Amino acid sequence: MAKRIDVSGLNAYYGNFRAVEDISMTIEPRTVTAFIGPSGCGKSTFLRTLNRMHEVIPGARVEGKVMLDDENLYGANIDPVAVRRTVGMVFQRPNPFPTMSIKENVAAGLKLNGVRNKKVIDEAVERSLRGANLWNEVKDRLDKPGAGLSGGQQQRLCIARAIAVEPRVLLMDEPCSALDPISTLAIEDLIGQLKEQFTIVIVTHNMQQAARVSDRTAFFNLAGVGQPGRLIEIDSTEKIFSNPSVQATEDYISGRFG
Amino acid sequence: METPRDTSAPPSGQQPSSSNLAGASPQRGRSSLSDTGNTGRRGDAIFKFASSGSGIALLVIMAAIAAFLTVRAVSAISADHGNFLTTSDWQTQADPITFGIAAIAIGTIISAVVAMVIAVPVSLGIALFISHYAPRRIAQALGYVVDLLAAVPSIVFGLWGALFLVPHMIGVNAWLNQYFGWTYIFHQNEPGTQPRSLFTVGIVLAIMILPIITAVSREIFLQVPRAHEEAALALGATRWEMIRTAVIPFGRSGIVSASMLGLGRALGETMAVATVLSPSYVINLHILDPAGSTIAQTIANQFGESQGVGRDALIAAGLVLFVITLLVNGAARLIIARRKEYSGADA
Numbered sequence: 001m002a003k004r005i006d007v008s009g010l011n012a013y014y015g016n017f018r019a020v021e022d023i024s025m026t027i028e029p030r031t032v033t034a035f036i037g038p039s040g041c042g043k044s045t046f047l048r049t050l051n052r053m054h055e056v057i058p059g060a061r062v063e064g065k066v067m068l069d070d071e072n073l074y075g076a077n078i079d080p081v082a083v084r085r086t087v088g089m090v091f092q093r094p095n096p097f098p099t100m101s102i103k104e105n106v107a108a109g110l111k112l113n114g115v116r117n118k119k120v121i122d123e124a125v126e127r128s129l130r131g132a133n134l135w136n137e138v139k140d141r142l143d144k145p146g147a148g149l150s151g152g153q154q155q156r157l158c159i160a161r162a163i164a165v166e167p168r169v170l171l172m173d174e175p176c177s178a179l180d181p182i183s184t185l186a187i188e189d190l191i192g193q194l195k196e197q198f199t200i201v202i203v204t205h206n207m208q209q210a211a212r213v214s215d216r217t218a219f220f221n222l223a224g225v226g227q228p229g230r231l232i233e234i235d236s237t238e239k240i241f242s243n244p245s246v247q248a249t250e251d252y253i254s255g256r257f258g
Numbered sequence: 259m260e261t262p263r264d265t266s267a268p269p270s271g272q273q274p275s276s277s278n279l280a281g282a283s284p285q286r287g288r289s290s291l292s293d294t295g296n297t298g299r300r301g302d303a304i305f306k307f308a309s310s311g312s313g314i315a316l317l318v319i320m321a322a323i324a325a326f327l328t329v330r331a332v333s334a335i336s337a338d339h340g341n342f343l344t345t346s347d348w349q350t351q352a353d354p355i356t357f358g359i360a361a362i363a364i365g366t367i368i369s370a371v372v373a374m375v376i377a378v379p380v381s382l383g384i385a386l387f388i389s390h391y392a393p394r395r396i397a398q399a400l401g402y403v404v405d406l407l408a409a410v411p412s413i414v415f416g417l418w419g420a421l422f423l424v425p426h427m428i429g430v431n432a433w434l435n436q437y438f439g440w441t442y443i444f445h446q447n448e449p450g451t452q453p454r455s456l457f458t459v460g461i462v463l464a465i466m467i468l469p470i471i472t473a474v475s476r477e478i479f480l481q482v483p484r485a486h487e488e489a490a491l492a493l494g495a496t497r498w499e500m501i502r503t504a505v506i507p508f509g510r511s512g513i514v515s516a517s518m519l520g521l522g523r524a525l526g527e528t529m530a531v532a533t534v535l536s537p538s539y540v541i542n543l544h545i546l547d548p549a550g551s552t553i554a555q556t557i558a559n560q561f562g563e564s565q566g567v568g569r570d571a572l573i574a575a576g577l578v579l580f581v582i583t584l585l586v587n588g589a590a591r592l593i594i595a596r597r598k599e600y601s602g603a604d605a
Contacts, residue, residue, distance in 0.1 A: 056491055085494030095485035099507035108503060109493040158489070165493060 010064030037220030042229025088167035094154035096146035152183020334570030350568035372460025408469035416533030467520035478512030
């Protein structure tokens with residue numbers, strides 16, 4: 001089942017540099033939340049703290065609390081590997097494993113979870129590829145390399161790979177920035193379907209995209225170069241794009257800066 | 259041949275009006291876009307000549323070596339009173355002359371296989387430790403040590419093997435014989451002898467080929483795109499699972515190439531083998547026994563004191579080594595080519 005995310009007092013560091021400062025927010029289950037803001041405002045960094053991917057970078061660390069329903073992801077006896085199996089992630093550039101076929105790519109997460117039963121894997125592969133709106137395009141070439149697909153197909157393959165392990169939350173870090181408009185549309189449609197099952201958080205540089213796909217929008221900003229990024233406001237997408245509470249948000253969405 | 263591209267005019271009958279920029283139709287005169295000689299075309303031609311010349315020179319040298327080896331080998335083999343392929347003895351001074359590569363070819367392969375079995379896993383372990391586990395400072399220091407190991411002359415490894423490793427292998431051999439003697443290869447005919455054996459040689463060779471395999475595979479592992487590693491981590495892979503899912507498959511062809519470089523050195527190593535092994539021209543698959551010899555060692559040991567057919571016989575042995583190396587490399591290429599579309603080289 002999709003889960004609620006409740007962040008309080010979160011700081012993220014790269015070495016001694018504080019990239020994200022004191023963020024608190026609540027993300028409701030089965031909604032799409034979009035993070036917008038200028039480059040360097042820490043929205044991707046913050047996204048990566050939600051599945052403990054931030055700390056895989058040498059020297060990076062996190063302070064604060066991220067509650068997934070009633071479990072703190074940064075609690076003492078929490079295994080980051082288990083967190084990442086619950087909170088899936090899709091990256092900016094499509095990154096299917098080049099050494100694997102389409103089917104092996106989708107099954108990669110299942111294999112990591114110790115699933116060996118061929119029938120179970122085949123069913124999960126089909127379900128996930130259907131879920132990612134890719135099944136009809138690839139069902140006849142499941143054994144061909146995943147790297148042979150187009151960029152948009154590769155990104156949907158990555159989404160299929162992420163949802164195959166049935167995560168509760170799906171994080172997407174600018175999933176369409178490397179794609180053409182048609183592929184982008186396909187992914188956006190997909191996001192609309194996926195939110196029936198998953199809690200989705202998407203980072204985007206494209207404000208129209210945020211307006212199209214999200215229920216709630218969070219605006220991040222930074223005071224200047226070398227300053228940490230902060231959450232300026234989070235509200236319903238409609239409100240953010242029509243009548244935001246903070247002047248900086250309005251300046252940003254109306255194109256006055258950033 | 260100055261501007262080879264200009265001669266590749268469009269196929270006849272296809273729109274002759276679409277003239278080439280470089281003035282393929284002379285009646286138009288020299289436009290500002292024609293080749294005035296200062297657009298670097300000459301440098302292009304010189305470079306093309308130099309690079310294709312180098313490539314051709316390599317082929318010519320290879321062919322010349324093969325031809326030389328073959329001609330001399332044929333004259334030796336026709337003087338041989340034994341069967342060159344199945345005889346294990348090496349009597350080129352005696353009458354009648356009998357020699358064959360059976361024993362020394364098998365000895366070469368055994369020592370190289372022992373070396374590979376030990377060196378490849380250890381090298382990959384070191385390479386992965388350097389690329390993915392060690393803190394940067396330790397990784398750097400370890401990298402230097404590995405490179406240093408590559409710079410040690412082979413005679414030094416040979417002396418170390420003969421003076422240190424051989425006496426210390428007695429206990430190891432006794433243990434292997436006691437617990438693994440049933441596997442046949444670890445059986446000792448005469449327990450307790452000085453183990454100047456193919457097994458000891460294999461260990462020395464393993465240490466010698468370790469640096470090259472480590473250095474090459476480390477470079478490959480460092481080239482694995484961060485995006486693939488993060489993809490695995492984000493699926494909930496542990497570090498070892500990430501290495502198994504993203505790093506090793508990506509580096510597969512590189513690992514094979516690295517191993518082949520090491521194997522090439524192990525097959526051809528002369529000095530270290532000659533120092534450690536006491537040669538005997540018998541086939542003995544009990545690798546702990548002080549028996550057997552390798553092709554390179556035989557050539558080195560006997561070249562000084564043989565002449566005529568004796569020398570040609572050594573050249574024939576060299577040809578066999580050449581062929582073994584070619585076969586091994588061919589096999590490696592097949593392994594790499596079989597999964598070419600999955601190589602990730604274009605990612």
